Amino acid sequence: MPLHRRKLLKTSAGLAITAFVGGQPAAASNSGSCQPRDPLKNLTEGNQRFCNAWQEAARNPSTNLGSELQNNRCFNAPQTLFNEQHPWATVLTCADSRVSPSWIFDTTPGELFVIRSAGNTAFDAAIASIEYSVSILQTPLVMVMGHSGCGAVSTAMGEAALTPSLERLISPIRSQIANSPDLAAAVRSNALGTAATLRENSTLLRQAETTGALKLVVSYFDLQTGAVTLI
Template sequence: MGIQRRHFLQTTGGLALAALMRAWPVEAAEKDFCVPDNPLQALMAGNRRFAEAWQRADQETKTTLRAADPDPRCFNSPRALATSQHPWATVLTCSDSRVSPSWVFDTTPGELFVIRNAGNTAFTEAIASVEYSVSILKTPLLMVMGHSGCGAVTAAMGTDPLTPSLDRLIQPIRENISGSSDLEEAVKRNALASASTLMQRSAVLADAKASGALKLVVGCFQLSSGVVTLIE
């Protein structure tokens, strides 16, 4: 039987919901929204907190886990979020149920703008969504994140018959991985290719990156350790 979510939340403290319960709210003024000075540093620091709790949860069956970061943290108040949003990072990732960016990066509501689809591909709607986050919401950081054990990439590597819709979904992945036979390598190649496609197909994103308004990174989430590794 898996670890109960309630116990995990109560005892890991540094993770999103538990952090929100002991944080101080920020009201609606735009300048007071939770926006870190260094978004990538904040994103990776959040992942370190998550990974530590994730690894402890894998080792301990009793509810004796403790927060990696006991200090109170900022969160956007519900009143502020009811009328506006100012996320500081955009994440394009897989729809896999085990890959939740808010948990993986230990964030609270209003901090991440997330686009998810099986295989984290840069299809037309995903590109449009990222354009919105970058051009309208002004998110300064974009991460394309693959993950270990990706089912969509596995399907793209295989020859089993699929439904027409699924076949269309994984066609870009097949092109991205170019016949790779190693799943870990294929996941990374697919994520890198998706990031490249975003820049190639969107002048808005390419211009933002060129001007320095947007930082683009590519990461891979390891399910066993909870760690996100930057691969570009």
């Protein structure tokens, strides 16, 4: 099977992208793993593919979302993942079952390092996990992603009685969404607050951002359109 057969594809949005046919990565490193030259651009292009498929499936219920996406994907060969990983982006996002970064960015195993908890808060475990991904795995991009219809943020906006554990989960969200006029604004405010907490509470991440080893971005995923936009 040819390993490096390229094909120029166009998405329905008319954006030209280069992809490989035959299960090989779009931008292979010497180790044969998927390593894009521009991680943020790669996330954006992957989301555009997902977005097109998501919207097509919304218009036409018979559309198979997986079939719509499978031809454009980069795949790490299993043997490159047996003993090591080289993810090119880290995503801190919500535990919501509809918010799957691998799907949303049209990626495959070995590409994204993902940390999730309801409300995408920068708890100590999340900060430590991101420090690991940036310092040991050397991921050059960290994205904090909130999403439309977030139940954790919605809970933080309300006054319902919570269990002690839930109160600890919701408390930092409450402190980050004060005076937000609606849920969408609160989600954005919460994601921005999480990014600020990462910078405040991690010298390692702050220094990596200063030296240019790390790019930290914040985004909002809209379930209606499938689009992820930077905020």
